[in-house]
Amino acid sequence: MKYIxxxxxxxxxxxxxxxxxxxxxxxxxxxxxxxxxxxxQYFVEFRCVDCHTVVGLEDELVAPFGIDPIxxxxxxxxxxxxxxxxxxxxxxxxxxxxxxxxYKMTPDTGDGQSVMRNYNxxxxxxxxxxxxxxxxxxYTLKPYPPTTYKIY
Numbered sequence: 284m285k286y287i288x289x290x291x292x293x294x295x296x297x298x299x300x301x302x303x304x305x306x307x308x309x310x311x312x313x314x315x316x317x318x319x320x321x322x323x324q325y326f327v328e329f330r331c332v333d334c335h336t337v338v339g340l341e342d343e344l345v346a347p348f349g350i351d352p353i354x355x356x357x358x359x360x361x362x363x364x365x366x367x368x369x370x371x372x373x374x375x376x377x378x379x380x381x382x383x384x385x386y387k388m389t390p391d392t393g394d395g396q397s398v399m400r401n402y403n404x405x406x407x408x409x410x411x412x413x414x415x416x417x418x419x420x421x422y423t424l425k426p427y428p429p430t431t432y433k434i435y
Contacts, residue, residue: 314372314412322417325410329402337421359421366422371415376403 323344326332332344338360366374373380378399406414 312369314368314408314415317409317412317414317416319413319417319420321410322413322415325406325414326417329406329410329414331414334399337418340421358418361423361425363425363427365424366419368415368419371418372411375406375411375414 323340326335326337327344334354335356335358337344337358340359378397378401382397402411
């Protein structure tokens with residue numbers, strides 16, 4: 284019983300810390316809806332296809348332009364957890380914020396920072412939200428298969 288109370292206290296504390304509504308919290312932050320069709324155009328125009336492939340659109344985005352990808356970081360496809368709008372925006376405006384462990388072996392700047400180019404002074408906010416709309420549309424939620432238990 285003592286361990287259950289301790290676990291409850293720890294989890295409650297973590298929950299409260301995670302709900303940061305201070306000056307650097309994301310509460311109240313939202314951007315307008317983007318246009319996925321424009322986002323696809325910007326995705327190619329800003330040469331995101333140099334390092335990213337979009338599941339199911341590889342030929343459509345890369346082949347017509349004769350682009351030889353530098354890296355292959357896939358985006359989209361079936362997943363158990365879809366990235367939130369805020370996570371996708373953050374991935375573009377601050378790519379070193381979180382580098383996926385599966386890409387730790389890909390090229391980096393030598394200090395663990397992402398080699399993704401910083402587009403903050405190049406890309407407009409409209410272009411950003413359109414690219415996010417395009418990328419987010421590429422994910423489909425794959426439900427977890429139910430667990431089957433053997434009768435014993």
